[in-house]
Amino acid sequence: QKEVEQDPGPLSVPEGAIVSLNCTYSNSAFQYFMWYRQYSRKGPELLMYTYSSGNKEDGRFTAQVDKSSKYISLFIRDSQPSDSATYLCAMSRTGNQFYFGTGTSLTVIP
Amino acid sequence: SAVISQKPSRDICQRGTSLTIQCQVDSQVTMMFWYRQQPGQSLTLIATANQGSEATYESGFVIDKFPISRPNLTFSTLTVSNMSPEDSSIYLCSVASWLGSGNTIYFGEGSWLTVV
Numbered sequence: 001q002k003e004v005e006q007d008p009g010p011l012s013v014p015e016g017a018i019v020s021l022n023c024t025y026s027n028s029a030f031q032y033f034m035w036y037r038q039y040s041r042k043g044p045e046l047l048m049y050t051y052s053s054g055n056k057e058d059g060r061f062t063a064q065v066d067k068s069s070k071y072i073s074l075f076i077r078d079s080q081p082s083d084s085a086t087y088l089c090a091m092s093r094t095g096n097q098f099y100f101g102t103g104t105s106l107t108v109i110p
Numbered sequence: 111s112a113v114i115s116q117k118p119s120r121d122i123c124q125r126g127t128s129l130t131i132q133c134q135v136d137s138q139v140t141m142m143f144w145y146r147q148q149p150g151q152s153l154t155l156i157a158t159a160n161q162g163s164e165a166t167y168e169s170g171f172v173i174d175k176f177p178i179s180r181p182n183l184t185f186s187t188l189t190v191s192n193m194s195p196e197d198s199s200i201y202l203c204s205v206a207s208w209l210g211s212g213n214t215i216y217f218g219e220g221s222w223l224t225v226v
Contacts, residue, residue, distance in 0.1 A: 043202050100152050
């Protein structure tokens with residue numbers, strides 16, 4: 001079983017829609033959770049960082065962590081064509097070793 | 111957050127040649143990593159670059175193929191040796207940096223190599 005599972009998509013939504021991206025994980029010791037956005041042929045850019053459980057909001061982005069279900073989510077409100085990218089989840093137990101999902105490809109259609 | 115500069119950003123390489131990728135960070139960092147991302151795949155850790163000592167390689171990666179240097183806390187190089195088309199990939203330099211309650215990881219823009 002992989003440490004981190006992420007649906008690769010692709011996901012296609014109309015502009016303005018609410019997007020929900022998800023990852024599940026197997027290691028209950030993970031306590032640091034991250035979401036990255038990666039445009040084509042570029043390096044991943046850190047979007048959201050969460051420690052332990054709970055929600056975190058930053059503009060149109062909300063990250064949610066449910067440790068009891070081993071499930072994390074990223075919500076994008078009022079999605080824009082510029083949000084079209086691959087979104088990677090990542091997590092860590094100690095902050096020294098990181099585990100990545102395979103990424104979900106998102107296209108926002110104008 | 112750390113600013114990470116990588117070069118070259120992209121290159122087309124001949125089979126059998128070697129290419130060195132440079133990574134410069136704008137601040138001193140303890141942990142620096144090299145990742146590979148093959149087309150359509152997620153990130154695979156190649157090695158941790160250790161300052162002043164040999165890099166720590168992950169399973170499936172060896173020093174002869176991917177020699178790494180880390181002469182100080184702001185700079186590292188990764189060489190891809192004797193390249194084959196299977197080495198066509200994005201190579202990413204990354205650093206771990208303290209963010210509030212713990213470390214997170216930041217990436218450079220990547221070096222996109224195509225081997226022909």
